[in-house]
Amino acid sequence: MKREMKFAMPSVKERMKASMGAKGAKTANGVAALATAAVVAVKYPYAFFASGFEVPTVNSQNLSQKFSDPNQIMGIVVGLALWICQMVGVGMFIWGIYGYVTARKDGEAEAMNGALGKLISGAVLIGMKGVLKMLGIVS
16 A cells, blocks of 8 residues: 655645735835834934035134144044944944844854854943043043
8 A cells, every 4th residue: 555645735825825924024114114214304303404405614714723733633533433433332232132132032052152242342332432531541
């Protein structure tokens, strides 16, 4: 007697339903992102349209006063670099939290270690300005 093995193949209707569910979820995520951006733009218009649409003018007198002293130039550059470090640190910290949570959910030890590295690096970048102030390197 010959045995027949039957595999349960999903029907065309089931495959279409799964495909439409994935497309619907993708569309819903896009609509939610667009709605969030619109709400933020309406609630905080100064963040999106701070300078308006006119071309800004440069006050050359003020510019020459600010950049005549090399210490002021160095202060501006170092301050800008520390601010960029803090912003990158915030991004790394948030990405590290997300990576750790998803790796923990999946049970991947290597991914958890990488996420913890991002978390720690982000915390260091965020706190760098405070540490440099405590050491007296920057004021």
